[in-house]
Amino acid sequence: MDELKVFTIKKNIQEDNAKVAEITRSQLRKQGTYLVNIMSSPGSGKTSTIVRTIKALKDEMKIGVMEADIDSDVDAKAVQEAGAKAIQLHTGGMCHLDATMTRQGIEELGVEELDLVFLENIGNLICPAGYDTGAMKNVAILSVPEGDDKPLKYPKIFGKVDVLIVNKIDAIEHFDFRMDLLEERVRRLNEDIIIFPISAKTGEGLDEWLNWIRKEVRKRG
Amino acid sequence: MHELGIVYEVVRIVDGFVQENQLTKVEKIVLEVGQLSQAIPRFLEECYPAAVSETAYEDTKLEIIVLPANGKCKSCNEVYNIIEHRRICPKCHRDEYALISGEEFNIKEIVAG
Numbered sequence: 001m002d003e004l005k006v007f008t009i010k011k012n013i014q015e016d017n018a019k020v021a022e023i024t025r026s027q028l029r030k031q032g033t034y035l036v037n038i039m040s041s042p043g044s045g046k047t048s049t050i051v052r053t054i055k056a057l058k059d060e061m062k063i064g065v066m067e068a069d070i071d072s073d074v075d076a077k078a079v080q081e082a083g084a085k086a087i088q089l090h091t092g093g094m095c096h097l098d099a100t101m102t103r104q105g106i107e108e109l110g111v112e113e114l115d116l117v118f119l120e121n122i123g124n125l126i127c128p129a130g131y132d133t134g135a136m137k138n139v140a141i142l143s144v145p146e147g148d149d150k151p152l153k154y155p156k157i158f159g160k161v162d163v164l165i166v167n168k169i170d171a172i173e174h175f176d177f178r179m180d181l182l183e184e185r186v187r188r189l190n191e192d193i194i195i196f197p198i199s200a201k202t203g204e205g206l207d208e209w210l211n212w213i214r215k216e217v218r219k220r221g
Numbered sequence: 222m223h224e225l226g227i228v229y230e231v232v233r234i235v236d237g238f239v240q241e242n243q244l245t246k247v248e249k250i251v252l253e254v255g256q257l258s259q260a261i262p263r264f265l266e267e268c269y270p271a272a273v274s275e276t277a278y279e280d281t282k283l284e285i286i287v288l289p290a291n292g293k294c295k296s297c298n299e300v301y302n303i304i305e306h307r308r309i310c311p312k313c314h315r316d317e318y319a320l321i322s323g324e325e326f327n328i329k330e331i332v333a334g
């Protein structure tokens with residue numbers, strides 16, 4: 001039998017994912033499409049926030065959405081009705097999207113003429129935070145009923161995102177949710193994070209978020 | 222639970238290395254997995270037989286080295302495990318630290334011929 005030797009590899013398993021994500025980002029930048037990755041737990045209002053955003057911006061820019069869901073097309077339909085180009089990524093049992101799945105979605109959607117694309121990640125606060133999808137910016141949504149302690153329990157996602165949307169602020173009086181405490185906890189993990197308290201239901205606070213998107217899309221490329 | 226996908230990725234990378242270096246037999250794959258990484262060692266071990274079943278790596282062993290989630294206290298420089306100590310420095314009781322290890326997920330080495 002041949003003699004066995006130790007071969008040092010020292011390869012980070014995420015290296016290939018990071019490469020694919022970088023390729024996606026530079027291609028999208030070149031063609032002028034702005035990709036935003038939206039992450040949250042199930043039920044925090046990803047789809048309703050996206051729908052509200054589409055309705056407000058559809059006359060200013062061309063918008064597309066990739067909906068990742070275990071198995072249904074409920075969300076894609078809602079988004080199409082709001083006025084955006086949409087596809088449903090059926091991800092089987094996956095708990096997150098990686099850069100390759102995102103690329104496949106981009107090809108399927110066809111983004112050449114689009115100005116803004118939302119990637120609605122799988123409802124999960126843990127796994128999506130670990131994977132670069134190729135998006136220009138990462139956004140997390142936390143809704144008031146989930147509680148202001150979530151940054152303590154899921155520090156990775158709150159430490160990583162560029163923007164935090166705090167949704168369902170219209171219901172804040174019914175919950176022991178302290179916005180100041182949340183902000184303090186989030187800033188400890190992520191000093192420069194931008195926080196937008198909104199209600200996707202009533203539209204409260206939405207203008208700041210919309211203006212941020214407008215600004216980002218304008219300076220894309 | 223995404224460990225199966227991760228294990229497939231490990232096997233794919235190892236296979237690339239094996240082809241490139243024209244190796245014939247891989248005795249063992251050694252992973253370094255941080256306590257804060259995306260994967261749980263026990264699940265990796267459970268998925269592994271399924272990922273290598275009916276491949277050239279069916280008899281290849283998997284070894285996992287767990288790297289601690291260590292932080293260095295920003296106040297007193299004490300290095301401590303942030304999971305065991307619930308993020309609070311055991312020496313000065315503050316909770317601001319810089320993470321120095323724990324997020325790794327590396328294929329460290331393979332033993333092959």
